[in-house]
Amino acid sequence: MIDFVGKKHWFFLISAILIVVGIISLAVFGIKPGTDFAGGTSMTLQFSPPVEQAQLREEMANLGYDKATIQNAGEGDFIIHVTEITSGEAKALAEKIGTELNSHARITDYYLASPRVGAETARNAGIAVIIAAVAMLFYIVWAFRRMPKPFRWGTCAIIALVHDVFIIVGIFSLLGWLAGVEIDALFITGLLAVVGYSINNTVVIFDRIRENVSKHISTDFAVTVNSSIVETLGRSLNTSLTTLFVILALFLFGGATIHYFVLVLLLGVIIGTYSSICISSQLLVVWEKREWGALLSFAKRAG
Amino acid sequence: MSRNIYLLIFILALFGFALWSVVPLDRNVFGRQGLRLGLDLQGGSYLVYQADVTAIEPGKRDEIMEGVKGVIERRINALGIAEPIIAVQKQEGEYSIAIQLPGIADIERAKEMVGRVSLLEFREQDEEDWIPATGTVYGEELILSSKYFKENTYIDVDQYGRPLLIFEWDQTGQELSEQITGRLIGEQLAIYLGDEPLRGEDGHPIAPVVRSTIRDRGQIEGLSLVDAEELSRLLNAGRIPVPLGRWVEEEGSEVFEPEIPLYERTVDATLGADSIQKSILAAGIGIALLLLFMLLYYRLPGLVACLSLGIYGVVLLAIFKLVPVTLTLPGVAGFILSVGMAVDANVLIFERTKEELRGGRSLGAAVETGFNRAWTAIRDSNITTFIACIILFWLGGTLGAFMVRGFALTLFIGVALSMFTAIIITRTLLRLIIGSQVVTNMTAYGVKR
Numbered sequence: 034m035i036d037f038v039g040k041k042h043w044f045f046l047i048s049a050i051l052i053v054v055g056i057i058s059l060a061v062f063g064i065k066p067g068t069d070f071a072g073g074t075s076m077t078l079q080f081s082p083p084v085e086q087a088q089l090r091e092e093m094a095n096l097g098y099d100k101a102t103i104q105n106a107g108e109g110d111f112i113i114h115v116t117e118i119t120s121g122e123a124k125a126l127a128e129k130i131g132t133e134l135n136s137h138a139r140i141t142d143y144y145l146a147s148p149r150v151g152a153e154t155a156r157n158a159g160i161a162v163i164i165a166a167v168a169m170l171f172y173i174v175w176a177f178r179r180m181p182k183p184f185r186w187g188t189c190a191i192i193a194l195v196h197d198v199f200i201i202v203g204i205f206s207l208l209g210w211l212a213g214v215e216i217d218a219l220f221i222t223g224l225l226a227v228v229g230y231s232i233n234n235t236v237v238i239f240d241r242i243r244e245n246v247s248k249h250i251s252t253d254f255a256v257t258v259n260s261s262i263v264e265t266l267g268r269s270l271n272t273s274l275t276t277l278f279v280i281l282a283l284f285l286f287g288g289a290t291i292h293y294f295v296l297v298l299l300l301g302v303i304i305g306t307y308s309s310i311c312i313s314s315q316l317l318v319v320w321e322k323r324e325w326g327a328l329l330s331f332a333k334r335a336g
Numbered sequence: 337m338s339r340n341i342y343l344l345i346f347i348l349a350l351f352g353f354a355l356w357s358v359v360p361l362d363r364n365v366f367g368r369q370g371l372r373l374g375l376d377l378q379g380g381s382y383l384v385y386q387a388d389v390t391a392i393e394p395g396k397r398d399e400i401m402e403g404v405k406g407v408i409e410r411r412i413n414a415l416g417i418a419e420p421i422i423a424v425q426k427q428e429g430e431y432s433i434a435i436q437l438p439g440i441a442d443i444e445r446a447k448e449m450v451g452r453v454s455l456l457e458f459r460e461q462d463e464e465d466w467i468p469a470t471g472t473v474y475g476e477e478l479i480l481s482s483k484y485f486k487e488n489t490y491i492d493v494d495q496y497g498r499p500l501l502i503f504e505w506d507q508t509g510q511e512l513s514e515q516i517t518g519r520l521i522g523e524q525l526a527i528y529l530g531d532e533p534l535r536g537e538d539g540h541p542i543a544p545v546v547r548s549t550i551r552d553r554g555q556i557e558g559l560s561l562v563d564a565e566e567l568s569r570l571l572n573a574g575r576i577p578v579p580l581g582r583w584v585e586e587e588g589s590e591v592f593e594p595e596i597p598l599y600e601r602t603v604d605a606t607l608g609a610d611s612i613q614k615s616i617l618a619a620g621i622g623i624a625l626l627l628l629f630m631l632l633y634y635r636l637p638g639l640v641a642c643l644s645l646g647i648y649g650v651v652l653l654a655i656f657k658l659v660p661v662t663l664t665l666p667g668v669a670g671f672i673l674s675v676g677m678a679v680d681a682n683v684l685i686f687e688r689t690k691e692e693l694r695g696g697r698s699l700g701a702a703v704e705t706g707f708n709r710a711w712t713a714i715r716d717s718n719i720t721t722f723i724a725c726i727i728l729f730w731l732g733g734t735l736g737a738f739m740v741r742g743f744a745l746t747l748f749i750g751v752a753l754s755m756f757t758a759i760i761i762t763r764t765l766l767r768l769i770i771g772s773q774v775v776t777n778m779t780a781y782g783v784k785r
Contacts, residue, residue, distance in 0.1 A: 077607070079607075119596075120443055120444065120600065120602060121444060139604070140602075140604070141603070141604035141606065141607035142376075142601075142602070142603050142604065142607055143600070143601065143602045143603075144599075144600070144601045144602075145597070145599065145600040145601070146598075146599050147582050147584065147596075147597075147598045147599070148584070149582070149583060149584055149585060149598075150598060150599070157731055158731065161727050161728070161730070161731040164727055165723065165724055165727045168723045168727070169720055169723055169724075172719060172720065172723060173720075176716050176719075218731075218740055219666060219740070219743075221731070221740075222666060222728055222731075222732075222740045222743050222744075225724045225727060225728050225731075226670075226673070226721075226724060226728070226743070226747065228724055229720050229721040229722075229723065229724030229725070230677075230721065232717075232720040233680075233717040233718065233720050233721055234717070236713070236716045236717040236720060237684065237713045237716075237717050240712055240713040240716055240717075241713070244709070264691070265687075267687050267690075268683050268684055268687040268688075271633065271683045271687070272677075272679065272680040272683050272684075274629065275626045275629060275630070275676050275679040275680070275683065276673065276676035276677060276679075276680070277676075278622050278625040278626045278629065278676070279618075279619070279622030279623060279625075279626060279672045279673065279675060279676040280622070280672075280673065280676065281622070282618045282619070282621040282622030282625065282672075283615075283618045283619075283622060283669055283672055285618070286614055286617045286618040286621060287614055287615060287618040287669070288610065288611050288614035288615070288665075290376065290607075290611060290665050291665050291666055291669055294666060294669065295669060298669070298673065
């Protein structure tokens, strides 16, 4: 039997590294807000014949849009985010760029959001994530109300959830720096869906721990938890695998509009599966056995 | 056993009905044809305007916004756009109006139409044409229009019970009306709404003959009650200025910027068609892989899962068509994701059944225990997804991004249906197969004994 609980310190270490890297990236590079959050205009330009991103960037700078975010969406498409311009101005801009680059540029997707709504959207998105976390905490506490200390179960699941969110946001901060990837309303949508999915996985394992505790399969809580993880391992991996099949197909063939939305889902399923197998239940054990001190000394040794 | 037969009949009937309603997709079922596609899939424009209602007393705002909606509807219909969706949204005391225009090419023209304030204009005949009737007040030539109506118009009935739309002129209006009706006695005075003549119940333009000079008040006859009520609402809205635009912050204070939308999105129809094609390809490949995996890994139960997934897909499509659910690109992702998650319930059950088989139970007992024990996990775990969907649905309502709601809705429906599929369909099919004792070889269930 694989000892998932025994290796918990290593899992915690891996997660800590991922989270710290994410936080550093957030602090240094921040996160690129998309049109939904920053306001302005974003549009998808389709060039035929195709042009180089560097050429486009140069031309945009020549026309005074040196602060524009340009993202390559593949197949000759570019997604451009600039300060607010009307659809008429956008059309003129596209024509101009097309002529200058000896190509023809067509706007296939034009989106304008008032700068004022951006702040509100960001606030609402934040509220949504917090409400989701609190609602799920309450739900898990309720679902495990017959267990001793149900609040503990809920907290551990939520820590795993926050862990997932931090890692994904960190990765997108890095992607923003490397590839100009922006965060929009769909990112938050994906994040919340992933949060639901990750908790879903955690609950299945917790459910098995609940069952095994009432069956008294071992006097050692760590052993009970580990057998629960191992017993549900087939299910955890298979479910994630089947979900990954469809998401991966969407990621590879689904087109540019939802590319990064699907990436959130993809990352979320992988990280969510990892955190439910390797983090949430282990936290439960640490808490149950009051091993917080041991955890700290391990951290010191590893550090 | 008989219970399973009834369930099987129910499942087959459900499947048959669903299949019949979606093949072909444009079959007319309960008045629904084809799937309703969002703007990102079929191309089109989406506009959100805020309304400046500060000049209107709070109690009347709801009614007036309904009037504004009517005005916009009428104007857009006049442009010949099929199925525009117009909705008034009220949030924290602020009103906004969201307009979806599927497949429109000329967004500039649509915006122009939306921005105008609704007015009834009185016109007189000039040979063949109808030209605005004007008079001179304080040395200025003015057109007689509903701009000079006093307070709100209202509906009354004459002695025969026919509806009348009553209006009163304000001071300028009185001057103008006196001059114009005095000049046009014995001639017709037509009423125009925008560029279109106002038509009565009989379909003819309303153009009464002026019999005497009118100063204070007038009435419009010949409208149906419904039209009169709508027109009254329109006028009450058009008369009182409700500028559409957006609030912006300028030097710390809120300023209303007219005619510029809060959100505007236009998706090219070719991009939409491309997105549909790509989604279908992605869904096809993803689901094919998934089915293959289920078959290879779970053998016979896997086959049963594939069958119930097939039923699941068809029923879900039928629900999308019949509700109808507007499919957006993220919505399609939600749909595909829900197929992946629908497998989850089956996987939970099969893994549990395998465990029970390894534990030495008989086939029938193992399946029953598998289902019963897996149920709590299926229920508890899906509820978290429901919570996420409900919060997303709320969030989507506060956004200009109509796509968020599409995702939340399809995922919610998908997950709910997946629970039903696993518990009712997969279970019934498996019970029937085991009960019939056609397949008793354990390797068919993926267990070595």
